Amino acid sequence: MANDPRIPVTFLASEDALASWFGAGGPTALLTDSGSPVTGAVATERFEARALHRFGCTCCAGRSAAAVALDRLFQGRARGRSPWFDRVAVLGTDAARDQVAEALHGDALTLARFRPG
Template sequence: MSSTMTWSLDARTPVRLLAHAAEAPPGAVVLAEDGAALPAASARVERYATPVATAHPIGCACCQPRSPAAIALDRLFLARMRGETPWFKEVVALAATAAGRDAIAAALEGDSVTLARFRPG
């Protein structure tokens, strides 16, 4: 008789959405919507603009440009890989508006490159 041990490990970097900048730990790596308040002592900040809503997006999903939030997360990932920022185990996200929070959620749910590197946390 043999037993099987199952386990899973999600090595993607968590992105934790905060309600207030004061909740960010010292030295945090921050993804922030334009206009969002920033924590006092962050290691790196990448900002993104909230996409403008349109009645019909240009192009199908395969040829639409990537969202500003997804691109900002790319910049954080590449900065970590290139040694341009201290190694980080999480990203704290700050949004000034509901649209900003939606943009972060959309990047974490629908952008394949972002999904490969980051997860909601």
């Protein structure tokens, strides 16, 4: 995907994997549902992986917390409120990871800016 200008998003299993991943590439943003401080990211966005409407319909629930958090990361980068980053790492619970994956596959705005890494 060398010609794909969207920002790659990679799911990581643990903080140990995150530490080695930070050292293996360019500037990285972190998307997490954890309240614990993490060092190494140029920008961090936290969100609460809240349940959507019991049927999951977007007309009642709106966009997911993960999609909104990815928007905040992108807007911070675009407007110069956070340092530039080339990729995003996702570290969180299964619910958080599922919500980010859903945003990467079904949210039009997220798809325009980000891609699975």
